Amino acid sequence: MNRPGRDDAPDRLYTITQGRSRSSPDDPFDLVTLVVAESDPVAGMQSEHAAILKLTRFPTSVAEIAAELRLPVGITKVLLSDLSAAGRVSARHPRRPAITDPDILEQVLVGLRNL
Amino acid sequence: MTAPTHPGDRPSLRTFVSALAVTGVLSALLVCAAVAVAPGSVRTPLAAGGAAAALLLSAAVATAAQARQTARDARRRLESVTQDVGRLLQQQARTTEEARREQQRLIDELAQQRTEFTESFTAERARLEEEGARELDRLRRENARLTDEGERARRDRAAAISATSNTAARMQALATATLADLRAMEDRHADEDVLADLLHLDHRTAQAGRLADSIAVLTGARSGRRWARPIAMESILRGAMGRIAGYRRVRVHSVSETAVAGHAAEGVMHALAELLDNAANFSPPTAEVHVYVEEVPAGIIVSVEDSGLVMGEVQLRRAERAVAGDTAELGGLTGTRLGLAVVGRLARKHGLKVSFRPSARGGTGVLMLVPQDILTSPAPAAPAVAAPRPESAASAPSPDAVDAAPAPETTAPPEEGPAGLPKRRRGRTLAAAERGRSAPDGAASRTAPGTDEGKTRAARFSSFRQAVRPAAPAAAAPSQDGPAPEPSHAPAPDDRALAPDPAQAPAPHDRAAVPPPGTAPDSRPGGHPSSGAGEHSSPAPSHPHTHTHTHPEGDTTS
Structure with a gap:
């Protein structure tokens, strides 16, 4: 960044989460947790919360939310925990894929590569 | 006929009476003699006429005597008055002479005194002037000294303020750069402990930056940061x-x-x-x-x-x-x-x-x-530069559908600039923007089969494949990113995207928290490979969550 401070946002990350950087231990979110909004954004809401609710009208992964918000995943998890505690979003863990054997995946990969 | 000194009625009356008496007696004698002499026949008329004549004579004589007396008195009075006038005139002349002499004396005296005073005044003035000149000289020297001192103080103050302001500006710049670095590190390190420490440092640095800002404001330096957007x-x-x-x-x-x-x-x-x-x-x-x-x-x-x-x-x-x-x-x-x-x-x-x-x-x-x-x-201003995101070109057509700009009230960012030119979003190649413009409907472009779509899929898959292959060092991916240059020295995203070979540039906005390899494709449909390997080095966009730091050569658009 040779023009520091010009293009980034003025708000620091700790102000977004009121200084919290880790979510609660029983936090249900990991990177691939699918998050679905349970309500619409309301006025006066923190803009990140509103953005998450808009974003998760359809199930969206935590990693994708973090990417869209341009926030580190840790911060995103804290925000999601807040929303989850308030009942505004719910988390859905993805179904385990039917095929988890790495050998099969490797074979598929090889096959695909040979296409 | 006496000579009364006091004119008045009584003396004149006395003169009148005495003259009347003398004349009357004489006339009576004369008449009596005449009567006695005269024959008897004429005696009676003669007596009557003589008596009348005697009376007239007496009255005339008395009147003449009184007039004479009155004239003499008047003359005498006139003489006395004349004498008085002469005396008064003499006295006046004398007085005038005296007054003239006195005046002359006073004039002389005055002139003398004036001369004396003038001399003393002149002397005094000369003395005062000399004193004043000395005082003035002293004051001028004092003034010069004070002016000099003031000038020196002003120069010192200006120099001090300039130095302070300069230092403050540099501290501001340092703080700003440090904050940017910290922000990049916060993005890079997924570990919560590291993140907490980084946030702590971030907070401290922000406070230090505020202090530098304060000094800069007080010393009149230019404001350290300018935001390019509202x-x-x-x-x-x-x-x-x-x-x-x-x-x-x-x-x-x-x-x-x-x-x-x-x-x-x-x-x-x-x-x-x-x-x-x-x-x-x-x-x-x-x-x-x-x-x-x-x-x-x-x-x-x-x-x-x-x-x-x-x-x-x-x-x-x-x-x-x-x-x-x-x-x-x-x-x-x-x-x-x-x-x-x-x-x-x-x-x-x-x-x-x-x-x-x-x-x-x-x-x-x-x-x-x-x-x-x-x-x-x-x-109006937000779409132009709203929250620049390092999204990859592959997802570029779609963000409008799920746009999550930090400002939730913003409308979908237009894909075209004001002049109808293709607008390159941060982190996208111009080609990608052109593609996005030709297919404004994100969903359509995503599902429509075509060469671009095929390339996109190929790129996605190649990233996926590359992510899968080094399965063991996947956990060490962030550490491989470590030797990357400091973000403050790295080119800005703009410069990076403009560079002819974007693959060489590091990615300051890389998210360290990318999903583990193999999980990312789940989050987005599609991704079937339609072409072979080797596509990954092309500038074709890749999925935002599939690239990792282990493959900088495939990391073209982040």
Whole structure:
């Protein structure tokens, strides 16, 4: 960044989460947790919360939310925990894929590569 | 005929009577003689005529005698008066002579005295002039010395201020760069402990930056940061909170969607930070500071209410004076009371109005009016540069559908610039933007089969494949990113995207928290490979969540 401070946002990350950087231990979110909004954004809401609710009208992964918000995943998890505690979003863990054997995946990969 | 000295009726009457008597006697004798002489026949008429004649004669003589006497008296009186007049004339002449002499004497005396006085005056004046000249000379020397001293002091002051301002500017730059570095590191390190430490450092650095900003403001340096776009009120408040120690105690109550124009945003933020810092410092360590934002016709009123110390009347007045910004002097500053002076400077610069009053919460309330002319609506400006995201070109057509710009009220960003030219979003190649323009419907372009789509899929799959292959060192991916150059030295995203070979540039916005390899494709449909390997080195876009730091050569667009 040779023009520091010009293009980034003025708000620091700790102000977004009121200084919290880790979510609660029983936090249900990991990177691939699918998050679905349970309500619409309301006025006066923190803009990140509103953005998450808009974003998760359809199930969206935590990693994708973090990417869209341009926030580190840790911060995103804290925000999601807040929303989850308030009942505004719910988390859905993805179904385990039917095929988890790495050998099969490797074979598929090889096959695909040979296409 | 006596000569009475006193003229008057009585002497004249006496003269008259005596003359009458003498003449009457003589006439009577004469008449008697005549009668006696005369014959008898004429005796009686003669007696009558003689008596009458004698009477007449007597009266005439008496009258003549009186007239003579009167004339003599008058002459004598005239002589006496003439003598008096002569004497008086003499006396007058004498008096005149005396007066003339006296006058002459006085004139002479006066002239002499005048001469004396003139001489003494001249001498005195010469003495005084000499003294005055000496005094003037002394004063001139003194004046020159003082002027010299003042000049030196002014030069010293200017030099000191210049040095301070220069240093402050450099400290600002350092703090800003450090903050940017920290932000990049926060993005890079997924570990929560590391993130907590980084946030701690971030907070400290932000406070140091505010101090540097304060010094820069007081020394008249140029404002350290300029924002290229309007900053939403929420970000302004957060930016202000982030620069004070007790930001956790600040509660913001704001529904305002207004934004502050970029050129004034830094100043407003800084002034607010100082006010918040005051409120937090002068209230109990556990008390909350409440911030309310209210839109009024004149602009926006931000009120900061604490429940700490109540300012007295004198303190309130002093604070009002400090923030009025009408004193450009640094003389009243003390080391611990920079804040209000800074607010005053900023208020004057940006037309803010700050007032203090006792707060209903028990402490002090500060009202800051942000005038309308530095406010703007975030909506028109936000799409242009709103929240630059390092999204990859593969997802570029779609973000409009799920646009999650930090400002939720923004509309979908247009894909075209004002002149109808393809607009390159941050982190996208121009080709990708061109593609996005030709297929404005994101969903359609995503599902429509075509060569571009095929390439996209190929790129996605190649990234996926590359991510899968080094399964063991996947956990070490962030460490491989370690040797990457410091973000402050890395090219800006703009420069990077403009570079002919973007693959060579590091990616400051890389998210360290990318999903583990193999999981990312689940989050997005599609991704079937349609072409072989080797596509990954092309500038074709890749999925935002599939690239990792282990493959910088495939990391073309992040």
